[in-house]
Amino acid sequence: MLELRHLRTLIALRDAGSLVEAAERVHLTQSALSHQLKDLEDRLGNPLFLRKTRPVEFTRAGQRLLALAEQILPQVRLAERDLARLAGNEQGRLHMAIECHSCFQWLMPTIDDFRNHWPEVEVDIPSGHHFDPLPALGREQLDLVITADPQPIAGVHYEPLFRYEGLLAIAKQHTLANAAYVTPRDLADETLITYPVEHSRLDVFSQFLDPAGVRPREIRTAELTLMMMQLVASGRGVCALPNWALTEYLERDYVRAVALGEEGMWNTLFAAIREESRDLPWMDDFLRTARETSFAVLEGIKPA
Amino acid sequence: MLELRHLRTLIALRDAGSLVEAAERVHLTQSALSHQLKDLEDRLGNPLFLRKTRPVEFTRAGQRLLALAEQILPQVRLAERDLARLAGNEQGRLHMAIECHSCFQWLMPTIDDFRNHWPEVEVDIPSGHHFDPLPALGREQLDLVITADPQPIAGVHYEPLFRYEGLLAIAKQHTLANAAYVTPRDLADETLITYPVEHSRLDVFSQFLDPAGVRPREIRTAELTLMMMQLVASGRGVCALPNWALTEYLERDYVRAVALGEEGMWNTLFAAIREESRDLPWMDDFLRTARETSFAVLEGIKPA
DNA sequence: CATATTTTATGAGTTTTTTTCACGTTGATA
DNA sequence: TATCAACGTGAAAAAAACTCATAAAATATG
Structure with missing residues (x-):
């Protein structure tokens, strides 16, 4: 029997484009989703999507279920909120x-x-x-x-929100602009632009440079992201920022972004709240x- | 996490008025529903309905979920139909x-x-x-x-549809009109009105009279239910019909209905189809x- | 008001479902 | 054709859902 679980999976699959990533989103393994969707397809009697394309392509049946999901899940979410409100403590x-x-x-x-x-x-x-x-x-x-x-x-309790990748913003004409990634050593001769906070709270240092024992040639600070981007674009330094903070500048082709280290520098953002x-x-x-x-x-x- | 299963249960509960009957409708035990709803209430943080009334009374939270169910389940049903259609063989x-x-x-x-x-x-x-x-x-x-x-x-495969109770329609002024139930013996002196089909296909005989070795004094046939009701109402006989076939006449207070035997005479209606x-x-x-x-x-x- | 009768709750045990693990397969890419 | 990433699969494990047996609570009944 069809359950909300299936609809949530399908939405995740559409947003993610692949089973592997969809699985991450719903906090299950890829295998679990494979089984779940296969079962569903077997019961419905026809496939829901084609796995041989990237992103996956939904069949008519899959699209019908997606439509249902988009219709229904927001309604469910609304109801859940109302219920939470009814549980008291609105104040x-x-x-x-x-x-x-x-x-x-x-x-x-x-x-x-x-x-x-x-x-x-x-x-x-x-x-x-x-x-x-x-x-x-x-x-x-x-x-x-x-x-x-x-x-x-x-x-104090820390509630994880999401993971993001710290990227190095580089001027388009910079030698490293098209590299797959930079090493700590690559930054030894660079000017690094950061927010004006303690070193210990900047992950470029704590996660990337410090472990390798490297210090950049110079450190400059800037308050605003826009200012940082201007400095970077004009070749006066490089700076590490979360991937999402860079997208708007990347889209405008204002600067380039390169991964920090072969694996990239990933970090988790938390919401700290009282127990x-x-x-x-x-x-x-x-x-x-x-x-x-x-x-x-x-x-x-x-x-x- | 909320699932469609919960919504289906709540609808069944509202339609049935009690856990026992709701359980029948969703083909589970009363215990299963008790557990299922308790879990749900625990997770939501407040009760969904009051069990001490008949029919059960829904709290605001319960009503909110019922509203959600009524909004959503028909949409799901529609989608399922579309999917069935997509599975081919529309012809x-x-x-x-x-x-x-x-x-x-x-x-x-x-x-x-x-x-x-x-x-x-x-x-x-x-x-x-x-x-x-x-x-x-x-x-x-x-x-x-x-x-x-x-x-x-x-x-040939027989797909059960539902169970119904065969009741005896009696004139309002009849001695047995207010009895809790009639015994086979009670019919020995009555005129029984039936549809004009073989005895073996009438459950009053196969399930009620024949096992007790009783024959009614007289048997009359009629084609239409309305005609039967007229005969019964005018005291010219009694007749056994499914409960639902009688409701309209009972509501109009045209005749009375009495159970056949202490347990009532229950039967299952089937749809016979090819394998x-x-x-x-x-x-x-x-x-x-x-x-x-x-x-x-x-x-x-x-x-x- | 005590006693049946019906309904709901509960805990333990069972079944079913879901998920994971470990590995095999496939298809795209270089 | 080797490689890599994504997906599929069967067995095993874990979790969830359900049933059974019975207790508790409530309602109807005499």
Whole structure:
């Protein structure tokens, strides 16, 4: 019998284009999906998609089910939200801080969506604080912190949101612009542009340069991504940023991006929250919304 | 995670009014439903319905899910039909006969609905045949026969549709009109009105009178249910009919109905089809439609 | 009001389904 | 034709769903 599970799988498959990646999205193995879809196809009596193309191509039957999924799943999501609201605790406060400079891109639409469904929750990103955000969680000054380096703090829980790849932005005319990837050594003679924060909180250092014992020739800082891009484009340095933060500049062919190391430099973004707030219905919904929105808005990210 | 299964259960629960009967409808045990709904309630964080009333009463959460179910399940049903159609074999012939005189009540709406979705299948109830319908199945003169007594015939498969109770229609002023049930002996002095068919095909005889070795004082026949009711109402006899065939007369307070025996006389109605036609997509859909329509249209029937 | 009767809940055990693991197959690419 | 990535497959493991037996609760009944 057809179940929502099947529809969710099909949507994931369409968005991902392959079983392997779809499996990641629904947090199952590729094998599980292969079995699941085969069973479904057997019961329906005809195939749902062609596996020999990339991305996979859906048959008429597959398209019909996709249409159903797109019709139904949003309705289910709405109902689930209503139920969460009925579970009580509509009231609440969600004051956030971001340790991640490029996060507004997905955070703003997330907040918009969330506000629509939880008008009683007071959402804010209080500005002007100079303290370290993570400890402020415990002091109840903040309720959620977006961070990429979770530090064990009593009473703080880190909820993984998604994984992203740190890329090196390079001028188009740079020698390395068309390389498959750069090595730490390649950066020894470069000017590295970073956000003006401590070295320890920059993953280019903690994950890439420091382990190899390499220091770039020079370090410059810039507050805004746009400024960084201008410096990079004009050949005055290189800079490491999350893949999604670069897409708009890559599309405009403003700069090039190269992987950091053969495997790429992958990182996980977390939402840090207080342990107690884990089972608040609206907190749960916020995290879910954040993940959904991120996947809809950003390209090239992976499930945590 | 919410699944369609849960929604189907809730609909069954609402239609049935109790877990016991809802369980019958979805072909599970009462225990299974109790567990299933408890799990769901636990995960949602609030109860879905109050069990201490008859029929059960749904909470706001329960009502929200019911609303979702009513929104979604028909869409799913539509999609399933489309998929069945895509599975090929839209073409076909469905010539039917009914061995059951009162079946038009649910068969007509069933056929109407079915025709809408399978225009390529030629549906008909050929009239004017005098032969025994069941053997005509094997001869490919018919494709489906509605019958209450399945006889083992090679190549013929009997698909149970639903169970119904045979009741005895009695004049309002009759002594037995308010009895809890009648015994075979009670009919020894009555005039029994039946459809003009062989004794062996009338369940009052095969299931009720014959086992007790009782014969009614007199037997009269009538072609139409309406005529039977007129005879009964005027005290000129009693007659046994399926519960649903009587509801309209009972509502108008035209006659009374009494159970046959302490347990009631229950029977199963079957659709007899050829073995090969079992896995035709449209045949499957016809049977499903027949069951759905019967439950929607008739009262007091039970799943087979 | 006590006693049957019906309905729901519960825990243990079983069955079924789903998922994973390990490997084989396939098709595209170089 | 070797290589690589994606997909398929069967057996085994894990998880989920269901049943059975029975208890508890509620309602009907005398």
